[in-house]
Amino acid sequence: MHMAKVADVMRWMNDWAPPALAMDWDRVGLQVGDPNAHVDTLLATLDVTENVVAEAVQKGANMIVAHHALLFQPLKELRLDTEKGRIIQKLLQHGIAVFVAHTNLDIAEGGVNDVLAERLQLQDVRILSRQHNEELLKFVVFVPEEQAEHVRTAICEAGAGWIGNYSHCTFNTAGVGTFVPQTGTDPFIGKQGQLEKVREIRLETIVPRSLQTKIIEACLQAHPYEEVAYDLYPLEVMGKEYGIGRIGVLPKPMTLETFAAWTKQRLESKHLRFVGDKGQQISKVAVLGGAGMDWAKEAKRLGADVFVTGDVKYHEAQDAQTMRLAVIDAGHNATEKWIREKICEELTRRGLQEQTSIRCIASETDTETFQQV
Template sequence: MKIPNGYEVIQLFESFSPKYLAEDGDPIGLQVGTLSKKISKVLIALDVTEDVVDEAIAGGADMILAHHPFIFRPLKKIDFSHPHGRVIEKLIKHDITLYAAHTNLDVAEGGVNDMLAEALGLQDFTVLAPTYREGLKKLAVYVPAEAEEKVREALAQAGAGHLGHYSHCSFSAEGIGRFKPDEHANPHIGVEGKLEAVQEVKVEVVVPEPLVNKVIRAMLNAHPYEEVAYDLYTLDNQGDKELGLGRVGMLPETMTLREFAEKVKMAFDVKTVRVTGDLTAQIKKVAVLGGTGDKFVRTAQFKGADVFVTGDIYYHTAVDFKQEGMNIIDPGHNVEKIMKKGVASKMDALCKTAGFEMEWSASIIDTDPFQVI
């Protein structure tokens, strides 16, 4: 077991919540401090308030990983007499790194929206509002015939050649490869200064864009040549993986809107919810989106949802969609607090697999700014 540095921790975190999933302009990533230090304790928080920083200090945390970016807009000044300034002052004085994962964690498989859908017991859920479709590359590598199977298997094990429900998909064509080693070469085949002609196989595989570097490393490690000839092309067609905001799925059994509203309260640990619609309406298909979902009500309606569960619904939006018969349950933005325990649990498991000696804890501070009286 080893204590990793910040870069190793974030690399592990981004193995399931990569930065490229975030919306353009979302200020994710390192916000205060450094990743060039050992990290043994991480506090997971929804919001970064002074109380949360005090909690991190008391618990000896080296890092706070937050869902909502603390620095969302450019700062004009850092005033230590202001709450925001005091947060930065305490983070720096106590050497606590602050890292934010916002819309990338919303979109990610196993991220915030999956956690919300699972908490509601939704079955067979899919993406509500797609934001990312995986790009594809084609890798063509030239291999001596005797090494073809070894290289082909290495490519498959690294994730290349997966099409739908099929793995190890590839195409090959035989040909002649020619080369002349110079005096500094150490050739697998051939001798210095002599032109060689070798029976080779061109192996082609499709590679998901996020796996390109991993696949190329695997190919180079398996290939017998000192210098490997290969081509990498960008494809116009896209992969099967579609990710995005929100989820839509089915309840195990139909219930009324009133009954489902009570289920939402229990699932998300909230005392009250705002409901628009007929409380006797039958609910089976559910759309859910963490955070602010006001602009996605029409999307949920288009997807055939009987109810849309999301936060921060505007008054006029509720008026308009109530007239159209669209049911809405607003449990508030703070239900995204589900990510605290969810991320802590997931990262604890990943760290154990990676051999990292770390402690992950969920903040117990309630950062919901609203009280119901």
């Protein structure tokens, strides 16, 4: 086992929740710290507050992974008589890096909204609103017949060849390759200065743009040739769908009043309010962690009986009532805080895969802003 670096955690988070998925206005990525610094303990949180930083110091964490950005608006000054200034000062004093994954983690598979759907035990879950489709490429490589299986296995294990739920999808065409090894070459087959004809396989498959480099590297490592002939073609076919929010069905229907109480309990919401007929039967549920009312019409269009989100405004609630969509406002914090444990689970798994020693802690600091009377 070896110690992880900040750059390793950045890579793991970006593999899980690619920055390209983030909304244009968002601020994600490393906001404080040195990518080359070592990390042995990491704290996962929703917000970077003074109390969260104090918790990180007390628990010996040298990196924080947060959902909400510490630095969102550009800083005009860095004053230590402000909360933001004190936070940054303490982070730098104790060598604590801060990494942010926000709307990209909302959209990512297994991210904020999938975790929210799991908390509410939704079934047959799908995306509420499509935001992106992964760009696909056609990858073609020419391999001697005897080594084709080895190369095929290597590129598919690196992520090539997925079509829907089918893996290792390739097409293989036999043919003859020709080449003349020139001075200074060390050919796997043939001799310098002589035309060589080799029975080869044209191996072609689908690769996601995000895995292009990884797959090419796997191919070059597995391929026997000194110089590998391969092609990449852009495709018009849309790849894997990514989107905001989730929609699914309850294991069994219940009234809106019962579902609201159950949601409050499942999300440990300190303040929950709802719009709609208490006796309405609820079966199909849309969810969107944080402030999600911009997608209320999409929830209605897809047949949701109720939309669970946070930060619902008065007139947004009226609009939902007009369109006969029940809405549960469980609070911004309560709909997102469950991602802390998932971040720890995901980073621990990826760290173990790469034989790194890293301890991940879900923050116990309550960053809920609102209080009740």
